[in-house]
Amino acid sequence: MKISILTLFPEMYENFLNSSIIGRSISRGIVDIELVNIRDFSKDKTKRVDDRPIGGGAGLIMKLEPLVAALRSVKTKESHIVLLAPTGKHYAHETACDYSSKKHLIIVCGHYEGIDFRFEKYVDEIVSIGDYVLTGGELASMVIVDSVVRLLPGAISEESTVDESFTDENLLEYPQYTFPIVFEGKSVPNILLTGNHEAVDYYHKKQAIKLTIERRPDLLKNRVWNEVERKMINEIKTGELSAIEKTALDNAARFLHKYKE
Ligand code: ADE
Secondary structure (H helix, E strand, O other): OEEEEEEOOHHHHHHHHHOHHHHHHHHOOOOEEEEEEHHHHOOOOOOOOEEOOOOOOOOOEEOHHHHHHHHHHHOOOOEEEEEEEEEEEEOOHHHHHHHHOOOEEEEEEOEOOEEOHHHHHHOOEEEEOOOOOOOEOHHHHHHHHHHHHOOOOOOOOHHHHHOOOOOOOOOOOOOOOOOOOEEOOEEOOHHHHOOOHHHHHHHHHHHHHHHHHHHOHHHHOOOOOOHHHHHHHHHHHHOOOOHHHHHHHHHHHHHHHHHOO
16 A cells, blocks of 8 residues: 655654554555655745635635645545545544555645645545644644554554454444553453453453443444343443353352462
């Protein structure tokens, strides 16, 4: 996959593109990320890329000519062009999945008070990463690149993207734990120590439902619960354990205490 980022501030990407999973994905050839400095396409002697808003108003507006020239320098028939702006449609996991299947993604970062509105005619979609105004699209583009690249085959282990939040029909990911088993009196849940995979899977799904009900009930608005899930919800409400959890805990009772010593 290739991603071209059109920006006035390419220097903002230096650490981002050289670190962690993004840096590794670039060096492994999983993704090619190209930075295009919009200012390089200004025909103006002073390399000006903005001007006053026509009709009055505060701030400066990005001019069309350098933007369109920069876009044309990278656009091909296979390009999908995204303009970042707080007025765009909300970005979410589903969009990240969609972008990860594109051959060429072009991301255009706005700046200053905005972009000449006519530029919207040159793009496929306008996207916002949330209901707040950033000083420019650069941070938003990093959010998009990060969330897309980690979905590309080979970027991270496949299992990491299977169970995570938003992949199982809009459930948040279940809580996870690592060592030590007890820290400042706080223990990891006993069921995770039983070694019973069926019981652990059941518990994980129930915790994912519990967390989603508590934190993001909006994600569950159109969800139709199946029989097992309804049973889990009842157990969440009553605090009762399922037979499978009880059996796993009973069988492990002999050795569970050893973990906590
Ligand atoms: N540019 C400024 N604010 C933005 C936002 N919330 N999302 C995307 N691009 C932006």
